[in-house]
Amino acid sequence: MREFHPPRRILLGPGPSDADPRVLAAMAGSLIGHLDPEFLRVMDDIQSSLRLLFQTQNRLTIPISATGSAGMEAAFVNLVEPGDTVAVCINGVFGERMADIVTRCGGVLLRIEADWGHSFDPDAIRSALKVLKTVPAKILAVVHAETSTGVLTPLDAIREVLDDFPETLLLVDCVTSLGGHPVEIDKHRVDFAYSGTQKCLSCPPGLSPITASIKAIDVLRGRKNKVQSWYLDLTMVEKYWGAERTYHHTAPISMNYALREALRLIEEEGLENRWGRHRQNHQALVAGIEALGLQMLVRPENRLWSLNTVRIPDGVNDAKVRSSLLQEFGIEIGGGLGPLKGKIWRVGLMGYSSNRNNVLLFLNALETILSQDGFRAQRGAAIDAAEKAYAAKA
Amino acid sequence: MREFHPPRRILLGPGPSDADPRVLAAMAGSLIGHLDPEFLRVMDDIQSSLRLLFQTQNRLTIPISATGSAGMEAAFVNLVEPGDTVAVCINGVFGERMADIVTRCGGVLLRIEADWGHSFDPDAIRSALKVLKTVPAKILAVVHAETSTGVLTPLDAIREVLDDFPETLLLVDCVTSLGGHPVEIDKHRVDFAYSGTQKCLSCPPGLSPITASIKAIDVLRGRKNKVQSWYLDLTMVEKYWGAERTYHHTAPISMNYALREALRLIEEEGLENRWGRHRQNHQALVAGIEALGLQMLVRPENRLWSLNTVRIPDGVNDAKVRSSLLQEFGIEIGGGLGPLKGKIWRVGLMGYSSNRNNVLLFLNALETILSQDGFRAQRGAAIDAAEKAYAAKA
Numbered sequence: 001m002r003e004f005h006p007p008r009r010i011l012l013g014p015g016p017s018d019a020d021p022r023v024l025a026a027m028a029g030s031l032i033g034h035l036d037p038e039f040l041r042v043m044d045d046i047q048s049s050l051r052l053l054f055q056t057q058n059r060l061t062i063p064i065s066a067t068g069s070a071g072m073e074a075a076f077v078n079l080v081e082p083g084d085t086v087a088v089c090i091n092g093v094f095g096e097r098m099a100d101i102v103t104r105c106g107g108v109l110l111r112i113e114a115d116w117g118h119s120f121d122p123d124a125i126r127s128a129l130k131v132l133k134t135v136p137a138k139i140l141a142v143v144h145a146e147t148s149t150g151v152l153t154p155l156d157a158i159r160e161v162l163d164d165f166p167e168t169l170l171l172v173d174c175v176t177s178l179g180g181h182p183v184e185i186d187k188h189r190v191d192f193a194y195s196g197t198q199k200c201l202s203c204p205p206g207l208s209p210i211t212a213s214i215k216a217i218d219v220l221r222g223r224k225n226k227v228q229s230w231y232l233d234l235t236m237v238e239k240y241w242g243a244e245r246t247y248h249h250t251a252p253i254s255m256n257y258a259l260r261e262a263l264r265l266i267e268e269e270g271l272e273n274r275w276g277r278h279r280q281n282h283q284a285l286v287a288g289i290e291a292l293g294l295q296m297l298v299r300p301e302n303r304l305w306s307l308n309t310v311r312i313p314d315g316v317n318d319a320k321v322r323s324s325l326l327q328e329f330g331i332e333i334g335g336g337l338g339p340l341k342g343k344i345w346r347v348g349l350m351g352y353s354s355n356r357n358n359v360l361l362f363l364n365a366l367e368t369i370l371s372q373d374g375f376r377a378q379r380g381a382a383i384d385a386a387e388k389a390y391a392a393k394a
Numbered sequence: 395m396r397e398f399h400p401p402r403r404i405l406l407g408p409g410p411s412d413a414d415p416r417v418l419a420a421m422a423g424s425l426i427g428h429l430d431p432e433f434l435r436v437m438d439d440i441q442s443s444l445r446l447l448f449q450t451q452n453r454l455t456i457p458i459s460a461t462g463s464a465g466m467e468a469a470f471v472n473l474v475e476p477g478d479t480v481a482v483c484i485n486g487v488f489g490e491r492m493a494d495i496v497t498r499c500g501g502v503l504l505r506i507e508a509d510w511g512h513s514f515d516p517d518a519i520r521s522a523l524k525v526l527k528t529v530p531a532k533i534l535a536v537v538h539a540e541t542s543t544g545v546l547t548p549l550d551a552i553r554e555v556l557d558d559f560p561e562t563l564l565l566v567d568c569v570t571s572l573g574g575h576p577v578e579i580d581k582h583r584v585d586f587a588y589s590g591t592q593k594c595l596s597c598p599p600g601l602s603p604i605t606a607s608i609k610a611i612d613v614l615r616g617r618k619n620k621v622q623s624w625y626l627d628l629t630m631v632e633k634y635w636g637a638e639r640t641y642h643h644t645a646p647i648s649m650n651y652a653l654r655e656a657l658r659l660i661e662e663e664g665l666e667n668r669w670g671r672h673r674q675n676h677q678a679l680v681a682g683i684e685a686l687g688l689q690m691l692v693r694p695e696n697r698l699w700s701l702n703t704v705r706i707p708d709g710v711n712d713a714k715v716r717s718s719l720l721q722e723f724g725i726e727i728g729g730g731l732g733p734l735k736g737k738i739w740r741v742g743l744m745g746y747s748s749n750r751n752n753v754l755l756f757l758n759a760l761e762t763i764l765s766q767d768g769f770r771a772q773r774g775a776a777i778d779a780a781e782k783a784y785a786a787k788a
Contacts, residue, residue, distance in 0.1 A: 001439050001443060001657070001658045001661065003420075003658070004420065004436060004439075004651065004654055004655070005423070006423045006424050006425070006426050006432065006651070007426060007430075008424070009424070009425070009426045009427065011425060011426070011427060013427055015644055016427065016428065016644060017425075018424070018425060019424070019648075024422045024423075024424065024648075026398065027421055027422055027648060028418045028421055028422035029398070029400045029418075030400050030403070030412070030413070030415075031400070031403070031405060031410050031411075031412060031413050031598055032400050032401060032403045032726075033403065033405060033410065033726045034410065034599075036401075036403065036720070036726060045395050045398075065461055065464075065600075066459060066460035066625065067459055067643050067644055067645075067646060068643070068644070069624070069625050069642075069643035069644075070459075070460065070625045070643075073623065073625045077623075097624070100624060101624045103620075104620055104621070104623070104624055105622075196644070198644060204425055204647055204648040204649075205428075205644045205646050205647060206459075206600055206648065206649055226498055227498070228498050228499075228623075229467065229498070229622075229623055230463070230466075230467055230491070230494060230495045230498055231460065231463050231467045248463075249461050249462075249463035249464075250409055250410060250461055250463075250592060250599045251461075251599070252461060252598065252599045252600035252649070253592075253598055253599060254413075254418075254421060254598040254600065254648075254649075254652075255598075255600055255646070255648075257398065257400070258648075260395070260398055261397075261398070263395070264397070267395065326430070332426075332427045332430065
């Protein structure tokens with residue numbers, strides 16, 4: 001094997017996004033033991049800073065030692081026992097994945113569906129939950145930011161629905177929103193949330209930040225059976241991250257260095273500024289896309305700032321465009337999944353990747369490639385529209 | 395939060411061991427997408443090189459995207475279904491952990507125990523398996539290198555026992571042996587093995603290399619129920635790593651860069667040379683320890699080269715010695731666990747950490763600290779004995 005030198009890329013796909021160079025540098029620090037007093041301080045710093053990021057007071061706020069998908073699994077294996085009813089809002093790949101995991105936990109699944117590319121009607125959720133007459137759903141699970149479709153599901157409306165079902169826990173996937181959109185765990189009284197490091201946190205994939213409310217911890221403590229996963233069993237993991245420091249597994253040291261530095265960068269920028277940056281770059285991108293004569297998949301009020309889904313125009317070859325972007329411009333974007341395969345592009349503007357230069361480079365590259373393909377657009381129109389959007393905000 | 399600068403440490407505990415600087419540098423490479431053609435080549439390189447390391451032709455030889463403990467969980471959740479009988483050889487923490495996971499999978503546990511610090515009598519294993527008259531055990535699980543005690547359980551004797559039980563799969567934990575001791579998966583007809591990156595591979599914690607035989611894959615394919623873990627479900631994970639490249643989770647990009655470089659270093663050194671290095675440093679350490687008048691916990695033929703367990707002499711304060719080693723010399727070693735807490739030190743000589751300078755530094759530091767504590771040893775005796783061992787081998 002020869003030495004590997006990663007090619008230069010601009011990561012504008014559904015994740016991973018580009019890591020901040022400071023995060024990469026921190027990750028390369030020499031190792032120390034996972035029970036070293038200095039590493040225990042790193043663990044404490046991460047927990048405090050994650051609470052600020054999640055906007056929560058939840059004591060149990062830690063990174064799970066695996067990627068975002070393991071965070072999803074941790075949520076369900078800890079809270080669901082065989083026979084429990086779990087309502088899952090499904091409008092894309094990640095809602096479907098939640099449903100799959102619920103059944104693997106022996107849960108009774110209540111599917112609440114919306115079309116891919118759309119959010120949910122709160123009344124439809126209320127009606128679905130009301131069908132359960134005797135025992136209410138133990139959990140309502142919702143994907144805040146559907147990475148497969150670019151849809152944001154506002155949490156305030158979901159919270160309002162759940163106020164009619166006080167026994168039901170609110171479980172939220174914020175993999176693609178945390179650090180890019182307001183998540184506000186305590187304000188929305190979210191009982192369990194999980195995210196990933198590789199989206200809006202400017203950090204490589206490998207950890208999954210989670211947070212659990214007291215109500216969720218009470219459910220965990222009151223379980224009849226052991227959690228089916230040893231690795232993700234929060235009754236043990238919380239003691240490893242807590243004052244007890246009880247050995248469980250060996251934390252991925254370098255990834256925790258990386259996360260700590262990513263959190264430090266977020267504190268430096270400030271949450272409001274960071275959300276503003278994600279919103280602004282999203283708006284400029286949309287202005288450029290529309291100036292090209294293309295259409296967004298999602299209606300304006302439900303669009304994610306972090307993940308933009310663009311309808312592929314008729315007659316344009318999806319794979320060829322994405323391959324040209326990668327090979328000629330070093331820009332990665334994502335294709336559609338499931339029913340949206342070949343129908344949309346997924347353009348991530350997350351964390352370090354969410355910046356003006358990337359928006360302009362991408363719009364220019366897309367315009368160039370589409371025009372080679374015979375697609376008609378006025379030269380420079382996309383960049384002009386994006387620049388106008390930036391100027392309007394300035 | 396201030397910038398974090400890891401203190402200088404020499405990691406001679408039970409793991410993580412020191413990562414090779416080339417591995418740390420590789421890990422800091424800029425990110426590329428997990429479906430990027432260049433990353434698919436990284437994945438292929440890793441699989442080929444892991445096969446050389448495990449000494450196997452097994453197609454399904456990949457790193458699980460989490461630490462070694464998740465590799466253990468992957469082994470059992472994929473192979474065990476409710477009601478299956480699983481025999482677990484238990485002589486330390488990691489055998490106990492296997493037993494815990496088996497019960498979480500609904501398996502019927504057959505415990506085969508040996509005292510902590512000892513290996514197994516093959517006849518005792520044979521007798522235990524023979525108790526199952528009608529249906530043989532589906533799996534016999536054994537820890538090749540017990541990190542909690544420093545005991546090596548030779549695989550050839552276990553294989554010989556299992557030749558009397560052809561239906562039983564052999565499952566091996568080689569977390570602390572892979573890359574430091576011969577493991578030889580195909581020679582011993584091991585059906586499933588898992589390891590970790592943070593021991594003898596000179597790589598940070600975060601991935602768990604696994605390998606599965608055709609017989610194990612047949613069991614996987616013949617399951618009646620879905621694997622209870624979505625994240626570790628090898629029926630899906632194998633398609634992500636295989637020719638299909640079907641999206642499952644997002645691989646931890648940077649950790650895979652690190653593992654690739656660690657495997658490249660192993661190929662450069664050569665497996666035989668690497669085992670020889672681990673053996674030689676172990677022998678020199680033992681010579682020094684014994685010259686100090688201390689005793690090893692494990693009898694010579696079952697000693698791990700990668701993890702040395704030393705009995706703490708009467709009257710010596712365990713915590714004080716380990717704290718002095720860390721604070722005065724920057725050397726981390728481990729304490730005992732469970733019944734061995736306060737009774738042994740665990741001195742790892744793994745991967746990059748396994749070298750002559752570390753052996754000499756540690757022996758000198760231990761001698762200095764013990765003499766401050768009133769423990770009598772002839773000044774320089776330990777280092778002299780270690781140097782003599784090195785000279786004898788040269």
